[in-house]
Amino acid sequence: MxxxxxxxxxxxxxxxxxxxxxxxxxxxSVVMGDETYRENVDITTEEFFEKMAQMDTLPSTSxxxxxxxxxxxxxxxxxxxxxxxxxxxxxxxxxxxxxxxxxxxxxxxxxxxxxxxxxxxxxxxxxxxxxxxxxxxxxxxxxxxxxxxxKKKENMNAYLIVDTLTNLQKGGRLSNAQALVGSLLKVKPILEFQDGKIVPYEKIRTKKKAKKKVEEIFAEEVRRHEGKDITAAVIHSNVEEEGREWMNELQEQFPQVNFILSYFGPVIATHLGEGALGLGYTTYDVKID
CATH class of the missing domain: 3.40.50.10170 (Rossmann fold)
Structure with missing residues (x-):
């Protein structure tokens, strides 16, 4: 075999x-105008964000x-x-x-x-x-x-912090009025996975508070799985410095967890937009170095 x-x-x-x-x-793939690009083959993540910033409509994915x-x-x-x-x-x-x-x-x-x-x-x-x-x-x-x-929720999950509501609005998942009000109030939705779907977890007024909330959720998971080799990823959407800073802070709080910095590539970033952050983890020991 x-x-x-x-x-x-x-x-x-x-x-x-x-x-x-x-x-x-x-x-x-992502479709941008009349062009189709295979992610990480025909287009880099950096090129994707540059092109998306110049578009009035949201790219599509396939x-x-x-x-x-x-x-x-x-x-x-x-x-x-x-x-x-x-x-x-x-x-x-x-x-x-x-x-x-x-x-x-x-x-x-x-x-x-x-x-x-x-x-x-x-x-x-x-x-x-x-x-x-x-x-x-x-x-x-x-x-x-x-x-x-x-893959069961008690062994693996991820929490996503959306920085801008623009892509959710362009994609038809949020009305113009909701996007305007949300932006004015600086709402930073926290999303999570449930049965394979991305669903709202909580709406937080600022990104700093949203990160703090995710840290509290993660701390509870770490306590619940004490003794296990937890592997976690901090994920960023074209904000590497912010993502790395958050990962370093988390590493100090949770020295027993094995962290890695990752990113939202073109297909996922199409829906979450620029500036999003995520914290995902598994209670399984995965070698990431």
Whole structure:
């Protein structure tokens, strides 16, 4: 048995970790005007933000086609892989998971096991990283059972702080009036994942207070899982310095937690906008260095 680990680009796993653990990725795309860009292939995150700032309308996003996925699976089959563990962002947010399932049924000779992570960004990426780190020491069935347990809310979650309501308004998720009032009041919504959906957790008046609230939530989770090796990611939307500063503060508060700095790439940033921050974690020990 030879197992390949696959994920999509919205996991935003650092390139060095992708190479170290031999994780394959398939990109989602952003559509900006008449151009379509595969994230991290045709456009960098920095270029995306530059282009988005010049647009009056919100970019749109698209999942990989079934054909693209079939090409990847056929390539893995030719390389001698017998099984594929494929992890994707929540099926509630994208059709990527469904297309992966359909592609897996279309390619003979290779067994494709598709996992709906029910989350996104590097917190999603913790799952393929964990699988890749155990694929040579754990039976396939046990890895699948472990990651299915890992993705449960009590073992994995993420909280997102939206800095500007502009993208939510442009995307039709917020009326112009609501966006105006929210901006005037400096409302910073905190969002979380529930059953694969992004839902409101609480509305906070300032970003500083929103970060403090997320820290309180996280502190309770750390206490509840005392003794476990918690892995956490601080995620930023084109505000790296702010994200790094927050991560350093969190590291001082929670020295027992293993932190990594990550980012919202083009597909996710399309919906959250610039300036967003996130804190995501898993109670599983994932090697991130």
């Amino acid at each position: 030879k197992i390949a680990i696959v994920t999509d680009s919205t996991a935003y796993i650092p390139e060095d970790l992708l190479e170290k653990y031999d994780i394959h990725t398939i990109p989602l 999942q990989p086609s079934i054909g693209d996925y079939i090409l990847l699976l056929e390539s893995l089959y030719r390389d001698g892989y017998t099984d594929v563990l494929s992890f994707h962002l929540s099926a509630e947010l994208s059709g990527t998971y469904q297309n992966a399932v359909a592609a897996g049924r279309s390619v003979e000779g290779i067994n494709v096991h598709v996992i709906d992570s029910q989350i996104a960004c590097l917190v999603q990426g913790f799952m393929p990283l964990y699988a890749a780190q155990h694929k040579d020491s754990m039976p396939l069935e046990d890895i699948i059972a472990e990651v299915e347990e890992m």
